[in-house]
Amino acid sequence: MSYFTSERERRRLRACAGALAWVLAALLGPISVASSEPLRRSGYAIGAETCGNGDLAFLRIQLDMKAGFCAGLVASEADGLKFPRAIVQVPGRDLFVVADMGGWGHADGRLLLLDPRAPQGGRIKELLAGIEYPFGLAVGPDRRLYASTAETIFRFDPLADNPRGTVETVIRHMPGRRITLPDGSRIEESAHPLKPFVFDRNGRLFVNVGSHSDDCITPAPIMRPCAAAEGASAMASIWLFAPPAGGVFPALKPGDADPPHTVYARGLRNSMALVLHPNFPDAGYAFLQGENSRDLPDIFKPNEEINAIEQGRHYGWPYCYDVSTPSPEFRNVLQGGVYKSLCTAGALYKPPLSLLPPHGAPLAMLYYRGTKFPELEGKLLVGLHGYRPTGSRLLVYDVDDHGFPRPVTAPVRYHVSCVAEPTRSFQTDAGAVAAAPFDELIAGWHRVNGARPQGAPVGMTVAEDGAIWLVEDKNQTVIRIDRAAGDPQPPLPCDMRSQAMIDQLAAFVAGDAQNSVRLTTLRKGLVEKHCAGCHSDFGLKEGQSETEKDGAVLRFMLSQDGWIYPGDPYSGKLRTRLRGLGAEKLMPPAGESLPKTESGYTRLLDTMDLLVAKMVPGTRMRIKPGPPQRKFFGKTNKECGEIPAAKVVVVTQRSAVDKPGFSRFFRPADPYLNGECTDGDGYYIRQEFLVPVQ
Secondary structure, eight states: OOOGGGGGHHHHHHHHHHHHHHHHHHHOOOOOOSSSSEEEEEEEEEEOEEESSSSGGGEEOEEEEOEEEEEEEOOGGGTTOSEEEEEETTSSSEEEEEEEEEOOSSEEEEEEEOTTTTTOOOEEEEEEEEEEOOEEEEEESSSSSEEOOOOOOEEOOOTHHHHHGEEEEEOOOOOSSSSOOOTOOOESSSSSOOOOEEEEETEEEEEEOOOSSSSSSOOOOOOOGGGGSSTTTOEEEEEEEOTTTSSSSOOOOOTTOOOOOOOEEEOOOOOEEEEETTTTTTTTOOEEEEEOOOOOOTTSSSSSSEOOOOOOOOTTTEEEEEETTTTTGGGTTTGGGTTHHHHHTTTTTTOOOOOOOOTEEEEEEEEEOOOGGGGGGOOEEEOOOOOOOSSSEEEEEOOOOTTTTOOOOSSSSSOSSOOOSSSEEOOTTTTEEEEEEEEEEEEEEOBBTBBOOOOOOEEEEEEETOEEEEEETTTTTTEEEOOOOOOOOOOOOOOSSSSHHHHHHHHHHHHHHHHHHHHHIIIIIIIIIITTSSSSSSTTTOOOOOOHHHHHHHHHHHHTSSOOOOTTTSSHHHHHHHHHSSSSSSSTTGGGGGGHHHHHHHHHHHHHHHHHTSSSSSSEEOOOOSSSSEEEOTTSOEEEEEEETTOOOEEEEOOOOTTEEEEEEEEOGGGBBBBSSOTTTTTEEGGGEEEEOO
């Protein structure tokens, strides 16, 4: 394995391989790749073009990037990544540690060693396993590597023969997955258990302790402050741990007292993105937080926030959001006591330094320091993970000498992907507001059939050579950003499920009496009861008829990326998230308990499967076992893509009248399209490739 090979030997082997490739090219001439099957990894179509140089040249993926930049795919699901969330370089080595959570709701997280110079398929080595929610990664002031779980922070040596034997816990017993609230109630899955953290240059440790819920709402009327966000161990806050003299935390032994902490700042729903200016803690230099604001149904509110953190200040949650908008649920709390007029006239409250695009979900921030991209030097990079059209991008902010982005007067506009109005101005309930303008290093990361999935950036770091490294969890990849020569690749189109296709599918359901009943049952028993209001209103509005409500809910679900693949309920994200089968969070909140506490809930999930399975008139058939994939075509013999064996399609003509020997079927799952065909012509596959669904 390359992990145990000397650097000199590795360089010699790479040089020999490069020389051999040059000789073969000289003897055989250029090798055509046009006739070979397209390579796909984690949903990305891979060509022959690379990003980077030498042994750090990786196959280029198609992202809409700023001129002069490119993205290379370093590792993917093929390398064993499951749910990667953070990355950091091992000091002085061309190696990286990746935190892979494994998924939500269980303790199968891992810390991995990534060797980007190793052969494809051999770049990942498992260091530690069985970790509950690993997320935070940082190099400490002692140059050792620190990581977090849901409740602890520990350090370890990733290069040791036995990394587990080097683990030393330095912080423990923070509020994690399972918590007891001040009123004595028990929560088995806190909404925000992850523990991002940062060190300052004096060794002090700042840790995110996220809120236990979205908005701390209890049955109205709400007469008292949110108890979980109060006191010396407040959640929805940033905790500060100060090391002893010497600036390094000691390893905790059984029986040792937990290190003391102070609540440095509070009213912060979930501080997933934290960054300290290099000159911090000098007075006036930035300590910034990217706030994942409360969920509201409106796709364009509330906005996310960049907060300038000061010790002792309150940043609003759950009483205020946006700039100074009072939460209506807490109007009684804001009329008296310590939080009287908090959002508008309270000296304790500090409004955001700037707003971020709504529902963008900032999960990482850093100041760029490196020689590879002089135009980025000192600037603030912010990664947006959110699945809404305001997310999936990488922002770049100009900052002042103290590290603060510079807000300007309204209107300040931001980019929105794949919607009729491509830009929006920052708005609150009071109208347009000032904000800090930004550029986009990655502007287009929406899903494009046959080219790429929707991007989901989480952790990022700047390597010692100045390259920017990203991990994205939903597509299980590690990506490296390097310098690109020549003109940038043209932006890719927006070709998610068309409105015409959504209309057709809605008409299919409306025309089927049994599916119409299923839809009404799901809308009343599942969507309205448990889902609406979490992240969206599902298109539900006051004054709609029952039929209009059904149609709104169905159209919302059909428009979401990858939720529903008609005819094949087992392939869509809607099923995996409702049943907790994938890496993403189970929905709705507390959904893991509903099958036990609510009679008929499991039957509702089965009804959803039936709705999807019966959505399109026709015969459900399975792709026959055999070769890994089967090609399918358009009416004019244009190749449209390949479907893996065992996948299900809905056959509308077993013997296609306009294409002898083929069966016509309804649109397949989008990841299998290659972008060459449209959904208006129908799809065809050889009859012998299909078998009945058992």
